[in-house]
Amino acid sequence: MKITFHGAAGGVTGSQHKLESEGASILLDCGMFQGRRKDAEKKNREMPFPARSIDAVVLSHAHIDHSGRLPLLVQEGFTGPIYTTPATIDLCQSMLRDTAHIAESDAVFVNRHRSHETGSDIVEPLFTMADAEATMPLFRPVPYRTPTSIAGGLTMEAYDAGHILGSSSIVLTDGKTRLGFSGDVGRPGLPIIRDPEPLPPVDYLIMESTYGSRRHPQQGEALQRLEEVVKRTIGRGGRLIIPAFAVGRTQQIVLLLHQLINEKRIPPVPMFVDSPLAVDVTKTFRAHPECFDAETAKYLEEGEDPFGFKRLTYVREAEGSKKLNDLRGPFIVISPSGMCEAGRILHHLRHNVGDPKNTVLITGYQAENTLGRKLVNGMKSVRIFGIPTEVNAEIESLDELSGHADAAELIAWMKPTTSALKKVFLVHGEPGESAPLAELIRSTYGIEAISVRPGQVYDLLPVTQKIVHAV
C-alpha cells in the first residue's frame, strides 16, 4: 500500500488522502478547503489527480471539510462507489445540496457585482446542484463494525468516532498491512452521540491533530457555562447570538437549552434555530436513534423530542430570518456557519455585534483567517460582507462542547492501536498543534510520528510480526 497526503496536511481543512493498493486508487475523504477565500478557492478547484483514476472513496463523516468536494470529483468524471455509514449518507444528502446552493448563489451575487466592473471574468460555482444530485446514487452504506470489501483487494471496517452523527474511524487492510484512519475523533461525554470507540491494533495510523497541543475544560461544565452566559446576556436585555455548525453543534446546544429550561435554570426567552439546513439535519438526527447515547435515547423513550420544545422555533424561510431583527427584548438565535464564514449568521452578526448588551457565543473550532477566529482573538473592528463593523458585544467561547479530542484524549484514544504500531501520520492540524502531538506520541509510546505536508508520499510496507510494547 502507498499513501499520498493531499489535503488537511499541514492544516485543518480539505481532508483528502489517496491510498493505492494492487493498482487501485482509493480516496480517504474528499473535503473542501476553508479559510482565506482566494487561497481556498484555488486549492478547491485543483484536484491533484484525474478524477477518473480514482476507483472508490471512503468517507469518514459528513462535515464539509471531509465531504465537500465529492460533487467536484463527480463533475470531473468519478463514477465509483462512496463507502460510508448510513447516517453520514443522510447528512450528505442535505449538506452537499446546501453547499451547491450556496456556491450557485454566491456566484450569481459576485457576477452581478462584477458586471459593473470592466474586464473581470465571470465566476463559475465550484460545482452545481446537478453535480450534487449526481453524487447521491454513488453512496454505499457501510454500518459500523461490518467488514466490507472495497477496491484494490482491501477490506474496510468503520468504528464510531464519537465526533458527529455517523462519524467513523476506519481500518483498512489488504490482509498483510493494517492502516487506521482516525477521521475526526470526538470526546467522551459529548451530548447526543456515543463516545469514541477504540480501534483494534494497526500497523500505520493516520490521526487528526486539531487540538494537538491543548487541553479542553471538563465536559460537565458546558451546561453551567451556557446557563451563566444566557443569564448574563438576558440580564442586560441583550440578544445571544450563537454561530454553530448545522450538524451536531446546533443539536447539542438545543439539547442543553432544553435541559436548562426543563430545570428552570434560565428564563423562558424566545429561541430560534435559524437555518434551513439545520432543520433538515435535525430531521436526519431524529431518523438515526441508533447513533444516540443512552441519555438522548432516554429522552426519546420518555416521549420527549430532544430537539424541540415550546420556546424553540425552527426558521426555514429567509423572510422569517429577517424578521428576527425587528424583535424586541432578549432572545437566543443559533445559526450557521459555525466559523461565521457564510450563511445567515453573517446578518445576525452585522445587526448585533455593535451593541454591548449582546453576546456572541463561539461554540467550536475556528480556522485561521475566518471571521469567527477574528472575533475570538478580540478584534475590535471586522469586515462583514466587506463592510467595516465595530465589535462591542461580549465575545464568549464554549470550548467544553468541542467535537475534537484534545492532546491527552488523542493519546488515550490511540492506545489500543499501538501494540504493533510502526508509524503515525498526523493530519488535520496546524503545524503548531501537530508538532507537539508528534513529540508527545514519541515520548509516550516510543513510536515515530510525522506531521505530514501536502503532496508527501509514503510506502506502507507490511510490518514483520515484532511486538512493540507500549511504554
Ligand SMILES: [Zn+2]
Ligand atoms: Zn469533523
Ligand SMILES: [Zn+2]
Ligand atoms: Zn474535520
